[in-house]
Amino acid sequence: MRRVSQPTACLSLAGLLCAMLVLAGCRPPATDTQEPIGSQVALRLTQTAAAPTSARPAPTVRPSETSIPTTTAIPTITPTPTISPTPSHTATATAVPRATVELGSLPHPPARFDGPSHFYFGSPTGGFIASSYRYGSVGPGQRFAPHHGVDYSAPAGADVVAVAPGTIYYAGSDLERLFGPQNDFYGNLVVLQLAQPWNGRALFALYGHLDQIFVQAGQAVAAGEVVGTVGATGVALGPHPHLEVRLEFPESYWDTRNPELWLTPASGYGTLAVRVTNAAGFYLPGVRVDFVCGDAAPRFMETYWYSGVNPDDVYGENAAMMNIPPGYCDFELTVAGQKVEYRDALVAAGTVSFVDIRVP
Numbered sequence: 368m369r370r371v372s373q374p375t376a377c378l379s380l381a382g383l384l385c386a387m388l389v390l391a392g393c394r395p396p397a398t399d400t401q402e403p404i405g406s407q408v409a410l411r412l413t414q415t416a417a418a419p420t421s422a423r424p425a426p427t428v429r430p431s432e433t434s435i436p437t438t439t440a441i442p443t444i445t446p447t448p449t450i451s452p453t454p455s456h457t458a459t460a461t462a463v464p465r466a467t468v469e470l471g472s473l474p475h476p477p478a479r480f481d482g483p484s485h486f487y488f489g490s491p492t493g494g495f496i497a498s499s500y501r502y503g504s505v506g507p508g509q510r511f512a513p514h515h516g517v518d519y520s521a522p523a524g525a526d527v528v529a530v531a532p533g534t535i536y537y538a539g540s541d542l543e544r545l546f547g548p549q550n551d552f553y554g555n556l557v558v559l560q561l562a563q564p565w566n567g568r569a570l571f572a573l574y575g576h577l578d579q580i581f582v583q584a585g586q587a588v589a590a591g592e593v594v595g596t597v598g599a600t601g602v603a604l605g606p607h608p609h610l611e612v613r614l615e616f617p618e619s620y621w622d623t624r625n626p627e628l629w630l631t632p633a634s635g636y637g638t639l640a641v642r643v644t645n646a647a648g649f650y651l652p653g654v655r656v657d658f659v660c661g662d663a664a665p666r667f668m669e670t671y672w673y674s675g676v677n678p679d680d681v682y683g684e685n686a687a688m689m690n691i692p693p694g695y696c697d698f699e700l701t702v703a704g705q706k707v708e709y710r711d712a713l714v715a716a717g718t719v720s721f722v723d724i725r726v727p
């Protein structure tokens with residue numbers, strides 16, 4: 368365990384270590400590289416901070432009219448939503464300490480969803496993705512900078528493998544070469560350039576916090592080939608593999624995408640891409656979305672905080688999760704004390720299912 372005074376890059380082992388540190392009051396101090404999530408005051412997810420009219424998007428399309436090209440592999444997942452504007456009985460007057468976000472400053476969702484799914488990545492390691500600190504989220508208690516990747520629960524020393532065939536772009540430490548918001552952020556890292564670009568754009572997988580590295584720049588690797596082992600180098604609260612997807616700019620912290628939309632889901636499972644916007648079409652950041660799918664297990668995700676993270680070029684989502692059992696899912700979220708429900712979204716195996724939730 369080291370460098371807890373630095374901005375936190377990742378959680379470990381499903382966030383357990385982190386949660387312990389948080390409980391112990393070991394919160395890293397705010398720095399220039401940490402998003403100002405700890406200093407905000409009130410929940411203001413309404414349109415009060417809307418951009419000037421020139422920056423407003425075109426009038427939104429109702430969910431039932433959403434245009435999804437039939438030529439794409441995106442399933443038709445826009446059943447007429449049951450959006451309940453009934454105020455939640457659980458809403459209280461206690462303000463949740465959330466960011467005051469200029470909604471108009473966030474990227475605007477694309478008007479339509481276009482293109483086939485892009486499951487170019489196999490699993491980088493064993494274990495599962497830590498649910499408490501998914502891409503674009505800020506972790507338990509909202510104490511961390513928005514996450515630019517995902518963390519796995521694999522133990523120290525476990526193998527980390529190439530997610531696809533490709534060529535090693537970089538292998539070594541980031542002590543003197545910048546890949547994150549500061550040097551020594553990822554510690555020992557490997558950046559793999561996939562042999563297969565996406566839409567003509569170079570595609571990269573970044574592995575952070577490694578212990579050992581077994582490859583070197585310029586080396587060709589096969590899918591599944593071991594590139595290193597799980598460690599806790601750089602800014603990490605404990606050993607865990609951190610995986611990022613970078614498009615076009617392998618050394619840019621600001622050009623990531625959500626890995627859960629690039630990782631191939633387990634056989635028989637699908638992936639959810641969710642967009643939560645308000646009536647004016649602005650992304651709503653930091654909204655917890657609880658949902659239940661075919662296996663009746665409770666799941667949740669948190670919409671992106673959009674401080675340096677990006678929606679996918681195909682989906683324009685602000686939350687995503689892989690390995691969802693096929694079948695119908697019901698969603699529930701609360702925005703500014705108002706409960707919103709979205710029912711009967713159909714998830715298909717082997718592809719990305721898109722859910723567009725408009726908060727009235």
Ligand SMILES: [Zn+2]
Pocket residue numbers: 376377378514516517518608609610
């Ligand atoms: Zn991480």
